[in-house]
Amino acid sequence: MTTVLETEELRKQFGELVAVDGVSLAIDDADITSIIGPNGAGKTTFYNLLTGVLKPTAGTVRLKGDDGLVDVTGAPPHEVAKAGLSRSYQITNIFEGLTVRENVRIARISRDGSRMDFLSRADSDPDMEADVGEILTLTGLTDIAETPCDQLSHGQKRTVEIALALAIDPNVFLMDEPTAGMNPTETTEIVSLIRELNEEIDATFVVTEHDMDVVRDISDRIVVLADGAVLADGTPTEVLNDERVTEAYLGSEGQ
Structure with missing residues (x-):
């Protein structure tokens, strides 16, 4: 496995509010990774730090380049995209x-x-x-x-x-709520497409998604954010059976 995206002690603070609190992650090319969490967990801010929409208060972001990981911390979005990180948004663009x-x-x-x-x-x-x-x-x-x-x-x-x-031609493809607003048939089709693309192209998929059925179905790895920090990180079985995740994110929905 090769690390294609890495953050180290990534932090974003807005005044007294800490939206992302020391997140350190290494995303490998072999996995489809889902990043989930309750509203206000810091997912959107984290994505915006990765893509250069926001500059971090502290920490680093590195992307796979021709000669290893390249520091893109605080680079503008067009430079981050040129370095190999692409993003699809919850609202079509x-x-x-x-x-x-x-x-x-x-x-x-x-x-x-x-x-x-x-x-x-x-x-x-x-x-x-x-x-x-x-x-x-x-x-x-x-x-x-x-x-x-x-x-x-x-x-x-x-x-x-x-x-x-x-x-x-991204090395890493961030997908923000790819099934938002879709009916069941469309959701099935988009999940199948992501799986097929993951097998056919040389790009690593990172997904945020609220639909737990989609998360279970599509993920090799799940990272849970809560209060801006990593709460859990592992396989779908490990994470979705973690009592801390149930309490912080799934709530009364259970498993």
Whole structure:
């Protein structure tokens, strides 16, 4: 196993409020890791520290690079993305008026650091189109590639967002509530897609999710945050049977 993402004593404080309190984690490439916790546990702040949206009060963030782990602590989001960390959000973040293919193409252009030249056609680049086509195939979007995104279902839009995140060739892919707002069929489909992608591409998935059935189904490892700190860390069986987790997170839902 190879460590692809590492935090050391990561801390974020807003005045007197400590939102993330000394979190040290090493994420390995062999696992799908779910990060869970009750509302206010610090999950969103932790993600924002990883992606450069927020700068930490203390601690470090390191990402896998060509020559080992690279310190990206406090780097702006575009530099963190370039270093190999991609993120999908709980709320879809796509260009509604463009087609699925056009959305993926724009994301691919951003990965290459290219400037869109409106005097030429980006779709005339055969290498670009081959890359876009591969991403559409991987995510099962080929049949709706020419469909404007404002005509898609919620589940299809979430799949498009996954395709956009994959377009930057991430080493680590953070997924924020990937099944939020989905019906049972859409949830099953997105979980299957994540599993398939985890087998087929060289990227490590880290997921936050409230649906415990999804967490049980998709995770090799679960990390529980509570009050900004790591409460539990282990396999789904170990963590979801931990009395501290039941008390802090699952509550009356039990197991």
